[in-house]
Amino acid sequence: MGLVSAKEMLQTARNKNYAVGAFNINNLEWTKAILLAAQEMKSPVMLGVSEGAGKYMGGYATVVGMVKGLISDLNITVPVALHLDHGSYEHAIKCIEAGFTSVMFDGSSAEFAENLQLTKKVVELAHAKGVSVEAEVGGIGGEEDGVIGTGEIADPQECKQIADLGIDMLAAGIGNIHGKYPENWQGLDFDVLKEIQDVTGNLPLVLHGGSGIPTAMIKKSIELGVSKINVNTELQVVFTEATRKYFEAGEDLVGKGFDPRKVLKPGFDAVIEAVKEKIIEFGSANQA
């Protein structure tokens, strides 16, 4: 099936009560690992690209080329959506033009009227090209890509207004945080999530900050309409730890140990395992 918009895969997930993992990619190894894990688990998957990661990888055209190439060369047949994560208006347009199949326009830091107006424009431009759109209301706390957010619980009435623009998925702040959850974290606000679900009907909801949320809360979110869960930090941790252990183990670095393919192999394997675990937890295995 290859590269597709996220619309259908998320609507199916919503109807069948599971969530599709949206895993952030940072380099070739992660991308390949995520695609192979999804294929093995027979799961639809989304690849999230932050503006910073897009720049790091060389630019959006490089990302599109890499992902399309891997899908073809690795015979990936499960549905894959290539998605801009937390994009500005300008970058959402760039990604639509570069061949992404899904974009998030994150206008949550602007006044709501401006968020609404710009989301509407992104929906028009994206849908004209069959690209799906995620919008955000409220705010996700924590730090991502150098951007620090304090988090803000979404207003269900604003969620309804933005949902009515015809977006394909909605990220709403419900106490979720990017990165590690602090010891004194209050947990997710399921009362607000329920209100948001009541006013947005069958719209797939998105849970950002998917690393480190207890499984019971993940399951409850899915029951309340969450159909896409973003994961980045957990993959960063397992990748980096596995790479560090490789060096600490004192492999024969003078011999073949300097080979970058060997150096990155433990991290690559660790990402495959972490993604498979998430796919099982989110219930999307054997759905593609």
Ligand code: 13P
């Ligand atoms: P984590 O880094 O907490 O997994 O969150 C990822 C995310 O929400 C990307 O948008």
